[in-house]
Amino acid sequence: MIELNGVSKSYNGIRRAVDNLDLTIPDGEIFGFLGPNGAGKTTTIKMITGIIKPDAGQIRINGTDIAADPIKAKQRFGYVPDSPDLFLRLKGLEYVSFMADIYGVEQELRNSRIETLAKRFDMLDALGDTIQSYSHGMRQKIVIMGVLVHHPEVWILDEPLTGLDPKSSFTLKEMMREHADSGRTVFFSTHVLEVAEKLCDRVAIINKGKILFCGTFPQMQEHFQSHESLESLFLELTKHE
Template sequence: MIELIGVSKSYNGSVQAVKTMDLTVPKGEIFGFLGHNGAGKTTTIKMMTGIIRPDTGQVRINGKDMREEPLEAKKQFGYVPDSPDLFLRLKGLEYLNFMADMYEVEPEVRKKRIVKLAERFEMTDALGDTIHSYSHGMRQKIIIMGVLVHEPEVWILDEPMTGLDPKSSFTLKEMMREHADNGRTVFFSTHVLEVAEKLCDRVAIINKGEILFCGTFAEMQQHFQSDASLEKLFLELTSHE
């Protein structure tokens, strides 16, 4: 579960990136976080993951307060950032072992998980190569694999499908659904509204640091008294703002 309670963030003392925000994402749910560039999505995610501190409010991951118990809170989730250009000098397998070390995954357990993840993402033959030599899509896949190697309860994914080929994108969506169906939490931001419409149990639309709508797609259609697509409703809602 993810809980944001009265969270806000300003930059330079004047630019309010996220206004006072309350948001709860329960277990067993795929939650989509939607907004234009600069709407406040990444700032919210960085507060959620402890990368930056909110000016006000609380962030709790599975009941662990990010300010009071930062290490315990961070053990609860896996985070895929919006850029996969990390640890480029490491080989793929070295990176996965590094991530497993960080989360104290036992050698025999990690070995099985790495084999399984590499098979699902078709990365088995590339694990001996440096990440610098990978394509953008391969870098995205190795980052996702590193996040999942400790099997976190909560997934926080910032544009996770950017650069993925169609098969890998399908695999990730399949894994997200499996994770939520097993009573766990998936939070992800995306610009691909067709994916959000088909995959998410609920969505939130953020604009200028404020959540304009939070609920199911059916509830959004009912609110607008329209059977339009999520994309059209999103554009209508944000254009009014």
Template sequence: MIEIKHVTKTFGTKKAVDDLDLTIPTGEIIGFIGPNGAGKTTTIKMMTGVLNPDEGDILINGKSIQKEPLEAKRQFGLVPDSPDMFLRLKGIEYLNFMGDIYEVDTQVRQQRIEALAETFEMKEALNDKILSYSHGMRQKIIIMGVLINEPEVWILDEPMTGLDPQSSFRLKQMMKEHAAKGKTVFFSTHVLEVAEKLCDKIAIIAHGKMIYFGTLEDLRAQHGENQSLEELFLEVTEHA
């Protein structure tokens, strides 16, 4: 479970996130959507301890990201919005580095690396430097590094960007399987068609404020039974 408790973050005179209050239950896939500059990335950075909120607190499986940062960070895996990191490492070196950080047993780690490399068609690339990878391959290795620990909570910032259709399809399957095990998937996306088909609930943020959280069915009941998520999103954010 993720609990965002009345969180505010200000940069200069602008409130990037304004009294955000949200409880994300286990066993669900939550789509986090909003216009550019709405506060999505700032929220994710606070959830993961990259930024500290000015007010409020965030709990990951009951662990405060401010008061118990190490314990909180053990609860989640993060796929950031840019995969351009650790470029001078080989793919296998990066995966072992992530395994070391999360103290994944060597034998278990090897099995997971083999399975993930098979899933994302990366076997032949693991001994190459990440610097030589395409954007899509960098995205894959970052996702693999997150999943090697099998974290309870997945926090994914635009995770499908750059993925080929097969890898994107498999990742979506894995997200569904993870939620079906009673665990949590929280992901931001600009591809509303993906959110519409995949998510159990939608969280819409605009100007740093949460303007809707609930099922797509309830949103349609409020605004129009036959509208797509894209149409509903434009309607609810137009005057927010």
């Protein structure tokens, strides 16, 4: 579960990137976080993950306040950033093993998890190569593997499908569904609204730091008395903001 209560963040003391945000993402749900560029999505995600501090409000990950106990909170989630260009000089296996070290995953368990993840993402033959030799999609996959190797309860994914080939994209969406169906939480941002419409249990649309809508896609259609696609409703909702 992810809980945000009264969360705000301003830059330069003037522009409020996130404005008094209240949001609850319960267990057992794939939650899509949608918004145009500059809407406050990345700022919100960086506050949830503890990369930046909010000016006001409280953020809890599975009941743990990330400001009061950041180590405990960060042990509970895995975070895929919007850029996979990390630790480029390491080999793929070195990077995933490094992530397993950080989270204290035992050797036998990590070996099993790395093999399982590598098979699902077709990365077994690439683990011995340096990350800088990888394509963008392969870098994305190795970052995802590093995030998932400690089997976090909460997944926080910022544009995770970017650069993935169709098979790997399908695999990740399948894994997201499995994770939510096992009673855990998946929070992800995406610009691909067709994916959000098909995959998400609920979505929130943010613009100029405020939540314009939060709920299921059928609830959105009912609210706006429309049978249009999520993409059409999103564009209509954000065009005048």
